[in-house]
Amino acid sequence: MRIRIDQGWHIYWSNPGEGGMKTSFDWKIPAGWKAEGPALPAPAHFLAAGLGSFGYEGTVLFPLRLTPPEDFTGTAELSMTVCWLACNEDACIPGETSATLKLTNGRPSETAEAAAIREAWKTTPGPAPEGLTLEVKQDAKQLVCKLRGADGVPGLSGATAFPVTPQVVDSSKVMRFEQSADGWTARIGRSSYASSPAASLTLVVVPAGGGRPFEITWPEKSH
Amino acid sequence: MKSLIATTIAAVLSATVAFAAEPGKTAPDFTGKTVKDEDASLSSLKGKVVVLEWVNYECPFVKKHYSSGNIPKLQETYTGKGVVWITVNSSAEGKQGYLEPAKLAERSAKEGNKASHIVLDSAGTIGKAYGAKVTPHLFIINKDGVLAYNGAIDSKATTTAEDIETAEKLFANALDAVLDGKEVANAKNQPYGCGVKY
Numbered sequence: 001m002r003i004r005i006d007q008g009w010h011i012y013w014s015n016p017g018e019g020g021m022k023t024s025f026d027w028k029i030p031a032g033w034k035a036e037g038p039a040l041p042a043p044a045h046f047l048a049a050g051l052g053s054f055g056y057e058g059t060v061l062f063p064l065r066l067t068p069p070e071d072f073t074g075t076a077e078l079s080m081t082v083c084w085l086a087c088n089e090d091a092c093i094p095g096e097t098s099a100t101l102k103l104t105n106g107r108p109s110e111t112a113e114a115a116a117i118r119e120a121w122k123t124t125p126g127p128a129p130e131g132l133t134l135e136v137k138q139d140a141k142q143l144v145c146k147l148r149g150a151d152g153v154p155g156l157s158g159a160t161a162f163p164v165t166p167q168v169v170d171s172s173k174v175m176r177f178e179q180s181a182d183g184w185t186a187r188i189g190r191s192s193y194a195s196s197p198a199a200s201l202t203l204v205v206v207p208a209g210g211g212r213p214f215e216i217t218w219p220e221k222s223h
Numbered sequence: 224m225k226s227l228i229a230t231t232i233a234a235v236l237s238a239t240v241a242f243a244a245e246p247g248k249t250a251p252d253f254t255g256k257t258v259k260d261e262d263a264s265l266s267s268l269k270g271k272v273v274v275l276e277w278v279n280y281e282c283p284f285v286k287k288h289y290s291s292g293n294i295p296k297l298q299e300t301y302t303g304k305g306v307v308w309i310t311v312n313s314s315a316e317g318k319q320g321y322l323e324p325a326k327l328a329e330r331s332a333k334e335g336n337k338a339s340h341i342v343l344d345s346a347g348t349i350g351k352a353y354g355a356k357v358t359p360h361l362f363i364i365n366k367d368g369v370l371a372y373n374g375a376i377d378s379k380a381t382t383t384a385e386d387i388e389t390a391e392k393l394f395a396n397a398l399d400a401v402l403d404g405k406e407v408a409n410a411k412n413q414p415y416g417c418g419v420k421y
Binding site: 016018019021022048049051083085087090091092093094166167191193195 | 281282283284318319356357380381382383411412413415416417418419420421
């Protein structure tokens, strides 16, 4: 799903921050089909009148993956409705659109958009690099987040991070990791809506220098 | 350059007032003018339960709650129980949502607003004292002048009126607790809406 946003406006990420409304996708697919996504690219940060938010401006591609049932023949129709809120400095306007895809059996072949779609996947978070862990320590005022255990992961110095978990960290600033004695550290104020210490925090980390973003959770998920 | 300065000032102001309106603390006093050009102040409302509701009739989240009749119904219900409900418009002149007093009164009537008072706060003084961030943003002050609630109207952060019925009624539940003399379970939560246009 490609969304072109008029200049000066933005739409919102899954955690919109303060104000705004997350962009939502609603699928209608036939029985037996699987739909993965749409996946959300790592967001940008916006600050308006002291309120920080996370979202997208310009053109954004949300890639998704559809898997037909093994015995699929004939034609299938899949449709998706997208709901968003577009805001600029002055106003917010909700919007919605639906798109339909007709798919038939055939030989695999790439469309003209294939390259753009492959690039779009690279803007969405992948899994955390092997061996990398996130540790979070918190006090009344701030959270100290530490990445450990991946000497070979490029771009962690100066990497920015965005909170998937809402209402834990202050959204008016962007988290940035810097190298420290035992890893890479980012400090961020607590959200003024956090009523108690956070039990968990998931971040999308965007390495400096253009590597693929990844998602990492504290505490580490057990397998 | 101009927008950079404006953003920095707004951010500093925001930081200063961040904890101004914490549930459990004395609610900040305020004075203002209603659309009828009468004085409104918190100190004159001692002994009353007061609701402050931030409004911007152009904001789709506010439209959701007015076009559905949700907020007007809450206003009617609770003013009927002796609550003083004050709708506050902190949009700065020239910014979205701003209406000069006569027009604000007219538009409020058209939207079915049944608040006790509608206060024009175009200088943003009351909004900043309370840390009103979005519209709608709801505050409840108990009879002792202590802030009892600072948060959202309900739990579904959407612009769709159909979601009101199934949303958790965060604000109404809090107001019921205050009127019953009970502890408010969820006294502070993140309100959803469009940023207040200070």
